[in-house]
Amino acid sequence: MKKKVCMFVRNNCKNDARVLKEAGTLTQNGYEVQIIAVFDRFCIKDDIREEKNGITIQRLELKSLVIILLTLFRNLTLFVPQMLKIQNLFRQLVLEKNEKKKQIQIDKPRKVSVLFWGIIYLLVRFFFSAVRKSLRFILVTSKKVKGVLYGILKKILIPFHRPFISLDYYLKASKAAIEFQPDIIHCHDLNTLWAGYLVKRKRKHVKFIYDSHELYLYRNKSEKQYFSSLIEKITERYLINKVDSVITVSQSIADFLQEKYKIKSPSVIMNCPITHRQNDEENSITGVGYEIFDNKDVKKVLYLGGRTFNRGIEYVIEAIKYTEKDVVFILMGPGNKKYDEKFMKIAEENNVLDRVFFLDPVPHDQVILYAKKADVGISPIINSCLSYYFCLPNKLFEYVNSALPVLSSNFPEMKRIVEGYQIGETFDPTNPKDIADKINSTLEKERHTKYIHNCLDIAGQFTWETEEKKLSVIYQSL
Numbered sequence: 001m002k003k004k005v006c007m008f009v010r011n012n013c014k015n016d017a018r019v020l021k022e023a024g025t026l027t028q029n030g031y032e033v034q035i036i037a038v039f040d041r042f043c044i045k046d047d048i049r050e051e052k053n054g055i056t057i058q059r060l061e062l063k064s065l066v067i068i069l070l071t072l073f074r075n076l077t078l079f080v081p082q083m084l085k086i087q088n089l090f091r092q093l094v095l096e097k098n099e100k101k102k103q104i105q106i107d108k109p110r111k112v113s114v115l116f117w118g119i120i121y122l123l124v125r126f127f128f129s130a131v132r133k134s135l136r137f138i139l140v141t142s143k144k145v146k147g148v149l150y151g152i153l154k155k156i157l158i159p160f161h162r163p164f165i166s167l168d169y170y171l172k173a174s175k176a177a178i179e180f181q182p183d184i185i186h187c188h189d190l191n192t193l194w195a196g197y198l199v200k201r202k203r204k205h206v207k208f209i210y211d212s213h214e215l216y217l218y219r220n221k222s223e224k225q226y227f228s229s230l231i232e233k234i235t236e237r238y239l240i241n242k243v244d245s246v247i248t249v250s251q252s253i254a255d256f257l258q259e260k261y262k263i264k265s266p267s268v269i270m271n272c273p274i275t276h277r278q279n280d281e282e283n284s285i286t287g288v289g290y291e292i293f294d295n296k297d298v299k300k301v302l303y304l305g306g307r308t309f310n311r312g313i314e315y316v317i318e319a320i321k322y323t324e325k326d327v328v329f330i331l332m333g334p335g336n337k338k339y340d341e342k343f344m345k346i347a348e349e350n351n352v353l354d355r356v357f358f359l360d361p362v363p364h365d366q367v368i369l370y371a372k373k374a375d376v377g378i379s380p381i382i383n384s385c386l387s388y389y390f391c392l393p394n395k396l397f398e399y400v401n402s403a404l405p406v407l408s409s410n411f412p413e414m415k416r417i418v419e420g421y422q423i424g425e426t427f428d429p430t431n432p433k434d435i436a437d438k439i440n441s442t443l444e445k446e447r448h449t450k451y452i453h454n455c456l457d458i459a460g461q462f463t464w465e466t467e468e469k470k471l472s473v474i475y476q477s478l
Contacts, residue, residue, distance in 0.1 A: 008192035174198035218386035271394030312380030322436030371402035405451035
């Protein structure tokens with residue numbers, strides 16, 4: 001009988017390369033794999049449950065009590081008229097009952113009953129009078145103060161939004177996993193760890209894996225989240241000692257976790273790309289905007305990954321004006337309207353808007369097909385958090401396997417690969433002129449050729465086919 005593996009992830013898992021690669025490897029090794037993911041705004045109804053390459057992906061619809069409360073408050077004036085109608089109807093019923101009592105011939109034994117109902121009527125009348133005046137006050141004044149009150153309520157409740165969403169995920173995900181009856185639970189990142197622990201509490205024999213894709217407590221954040229951060233710190237410190245195996249993506253992160261929590265050194269499985277599934281027979285690329293890859297009159301600097309804050313994109317855009325006129329910058333990955341508009345404005349201010357291209361992501365098993373058409377791959381991440389400083393992004397290995405010379409920020413893990421294997425150059429990610437100098441020097445013919453050859457020499461070392469063997473060993477040891 002096949003062993004069952006239940007993976008937890010807090011995204012929709014449509015393009016999570018690491019999760020899908022690990023699940024694919026385990027499926028090939030004879031495990032039955034189910035991924036419990038999240039149904040978000042990018043999903044359609046049919047995505048609730050998906051079968052993909054032998055893997056079952058179940059997506060959960062999450063709800064937050066905070067959003068429910070804010071929605072109810074915002075729509076309060078819609079309910080007030082209905083509440084007034086109900087209380088008026090109830091008042092009328094009481095009056096009708098009292099009228100019937102008056103019509104009854106009063107004899108001595110019924111005097112107590114009539115007195116009782118008279119008192120009840122007066123109390124009810126007083127109550128409904130107070131309710132009616134209160135509801136009318138809310139109905140009238142809410143139009144003037146609702147915005148202010150809503151803002152205050154939102155400011156108070158929003159810090160609790162993430163914890164409530166997380167709680168909903170933990171309860172629903174653990175319930176779905178228990179129904180699946182797994183032998184192994186594999187939690188991707190800290191924000192799924194409680195779900196795994198709840199399953200472990202119910203099924204004592206289950207093996208428990210924590211796969212830390214980054215230093216989650218020290219990740220890139222758009223704003224401070226004091227309450228959530230406190231919960232996360234307590235969670236990792238408590239639960240990391242409950243798991244059977246810890247996996248992470250770079251040696252620096254492994255060393256940090258070992259030192260911080262006094263645990264056995266985590267296993268390192270790098271985010272390397274799959275190579276044997278690449279369609280090398282394709283020689284052209286289709287899609288609006290993607291024709292830039294087939295333009296042989298320009299030199300293409302390629303950025304793979306999300307277009308968001310602290311990725312150093314703005315500095316590369318500014319650097320383009322200091323490069324040769326035939327150099328263009330291609331950004332391929334998930335976009336964000338807010339940040340795309342910001343980046344376009346920067347490009348316009350630097351007179352390079354016609355040299356910067358924003359493209360949507362392609363399936364993870366087609367990335368190398370596109371990347372091979374570029375001339376240089378760049379990873380300009382900013383030192384905004386410890387997780388970024390220690391990062392070893394999968395895009396770096398995608399560049400290597402595409403025979404692209406690599407330009408990266410001068411941080412420990414990336415520098416160890418880029419300079420250690422002489423496959424490119426590193427730079428100060430906040431210095432546009434330094435970035436431009438490294439782009440220009442890397443594109444010099446002799447140096448460019450050298451870096452390409454070195455990439456080809458080491459490409460076989462940095463593939464998923466190599467890394468997945470480590471995952472198989474971990475699972476066999478459980």
